[in-house]
Amino acid sequence: MTPPIATDESPAEAASLPAWSPSSWRDRPAGQQPEWESEAALSAVNDKLAAAPPLVIPGETRQLSASLAEVAQGRAFLLQAGDCAESFDSANPQSIERRLRVILQMAIVLTHSAGVPVVKLGRIAGQYAKPRSSSHETKDDLSLPSFRGHIVNLPEFETEARRSDPRRIDEAYQHAATTLNLLRAMTQGGYADLAKVHQWNEAFVAATGVGRRYESLADEIDRALRFMEACGLDTDDVPQLHEATLYTSHEGLILDYEEAMTRLDPETGDYYNTSAHSVWIGERTRELAGAHVEFFSGIANPIGTKVGPTATPGEVVELCQALDPHRVPGRLTLIARMGANLVTERLGPLVEAVAESGHQVIWATDPMHGNTFTAPSGRKTRHFDAVEAEIRGFFEVHRRLGTWPGGIHVELTGDDVTECLGGSEELSDEQLGLRYETMCDPRLNARQSVDLAFRVAELLREQQG
Ligand code: PEP
Numbered sequence: 001m002t003p004p005i006a007t008d009e010s011p012a013e014a015a016s017l018p019a020w021s022p023s024s025w026r027d028r029p030a031g032q033q034p035e036w037e038s039e040a041a042l043s044a045v046n047d048k049l050a051a052a053p054p055l056v057i058p059g060e061t062r063q064l065s066a067s068l069a070e071v072a073q074g075r076a077f078l079l080q081a082g083d084c085a086e087s088f089d090s091a092n093p094q095s096i097e098r099r100l101r102v103i104l105q106m107a108i109v110l111t112h113s114a115g116v117p118v119v120k121l122g123r124i125a126g127q128y129a130k131p132r133s134s135s136h137e138t139k140d141d142l143s144l145p146s147f148r149g150h151i152v153n154l155p156e157f158e159t160e161a162r163r164s165d166p167r168r169i170d171e172a173y174q175h176a177a178t179t180l181n182l183l184r185a186m187t188q189g190g191y192a193d194l195a196k197v198h199q200w201n202e203a204f205v206a207a208t209g210v211g212r213r214y215e216s217l218a219d220e221i222d223r224a225l226r227f228m229e230a231c232g233l234d235t236d237d238v239p240q241l242h243e244a245t246l247y248t249s250h251e252g253l254i255l256d257y258e259e260a261m262t263r264l265d266p267e268t269g270d271y272y273n274t275s276a277h278s279v280w281i282g283e284r285t286r287e288l289a290g291a292h293v294e295f296f297s298g299i300a301n302p303i304g305t306k307v308g309p310t311a312t313p314g315e316v317v318e319l320c321q322a323l324d325p326h327r328v329p330g331r332l333t334l335i336a337r338m339g340a341n342l343v344t345e346r347l348g349p350l351v352e353a354v355a356e357s358g359h360q361v362i363w364a365t366d367p368m369h370g371n372t373f374t375a376p377s378g379r380k381t382r383h384f385d386a387v388e389a390e391i392r393g394f395f396e397v398h399r400r401l402g403t404w405p406g407g408i409h410v411e412l413t414g415d416d417v418t419e420c421l422g423g424s425e426e427l428s429d430e431q432l433g434l435r436y437e438t439m440c441d442p443r444l445n446a447r448q449s450v451d452l453a454f455r456v457a458e459l460l461r462e463q464q465g
């Protein structure tokens with residue numbers, strides 16, 4: 001794909017636009033960028049990363065594009081899931097394994113129960129930057145820069161912790177690399193083998209109703225594998241049964257990092273952001289004339305943008321024109337995050353306007369970010385029922401319009417945390433304090449995640465039936 005050429009402009013207007021380059025975003029207003037404490041240190045990190053090995057290569061990214069084209073055309077489903085804010089400390093084998101296994105569990109539930117291929121895209125190996133509603137946080141008389149994710153600073157409310165140190169960008173790259181290395185090894189080296197579906201069921205999940213439901217699904221998969229072998233099929237010859245592909249994604253927020261990781265692919269002449277297979281634009285940085293839309297418009301990776309309840313049909317179509325000028329099916333994922341009580345009202349007009357515009361986008365639902373509230377205990381939380389209700393609303397709108405509900409985008413962890421209310425275990429506000437570990441937003445725990453997968457699988461089955 002060549003850098004975008006604005007097709008609607010007269011030649012004179014088009015000629016006056018500076019050409020896209022990995023750094024052309026610098027001429028636009030860039031929201032949510034930290035005030036780095038040293039420009040010289042920032043430049044040094046940018047130079048270092050620009051010469052560093054890519055984390056992913058264009059060939060893999062093109063495979064994701066091909067799979068997402070299938071999603072856009074209603075033949076596959078997208079599962080985008082992972083942490084709200086990954087911690088540098090979570091680049092350890094236990095945390096990586098637990099996050100991978102819950103994503104594998106959810107994907108197998110969706111594939112088995114709904115019978116559609118599932119494209120697995122982690123919010124992982126790079127999800128280190130957070131947009132914030134205020135640039136500063138004030139407690140008593142002290143005002144400090146907000147915590148913006150581990151790529152920028154630390155969450156502790158202390159002057160030293162909140163310094164924006166550019167060297168953290170380099171650390172983010174290193175942690176993403178080690179995380180991705182283990183993910184690649186595990187998905188290709190036997191861990192994701194379908195013969196191991198039982199082993200993905202963590203003890204604290206297995207002991208519950210949803211865990212038992214998963215166990216019986218795993219039994220069925222075992223039986224299917226034995227059946228194939230009994231029929232004389234040598235399953236060793238079928239790599240799809242022994243390996244999985246987990247693609248990586250994060251919010252492409254810190255543009256210095258994203259630019260430094262962007263490389264010209266000599267094979268195609270296109271620019272690829274090699275920090276992840278896919279990146280998305282957050283709800284707070286999707287303004288049409290802003291730096292993020294400019295940067296994202298020129299990279300060949302499949303990309304996403306969040307779409308919240310204030311988005312108008314006209315605005316969303318303009319975003320499609322800017323981000324998907326060549327109308328490539330699946331290039332752009334619109335991640336709707338409306339809130340459970342607004343989704344049925346607000347989503348329909350957007351889906352209709354985009355369909356009319358001819359852009360073959362993927363519509364995904366983020367049922368988390370429009371449903372956050374502060375519980376009486378004072379903790380930021382989300383209720384499982386609201387998460388499920390937003391997904392139901394999303395499916396309902398697509399059923400009404402005859403369009404494909406392409407995927408879900410959720411914040412989760414493989415750990416046994418107590419951050420979101422409800423679910424089959426009926427987690428209560430009093431229990432939130434037990435293991436409330438998130439650095440930013442409340443995440444579904446592994447039980448709630450598998451539970452949600454079963455419910456989405458039912459909706460997908462209804463959609464097809
Ligand atoms: C996020 O996905 O972590 C996020 C900040 O979402 P949004 O941009 O939709 O608020």
Ligand code: MN
Pocket residue numbers: 084085369411440441
């Ligand atoms: Mn979040």
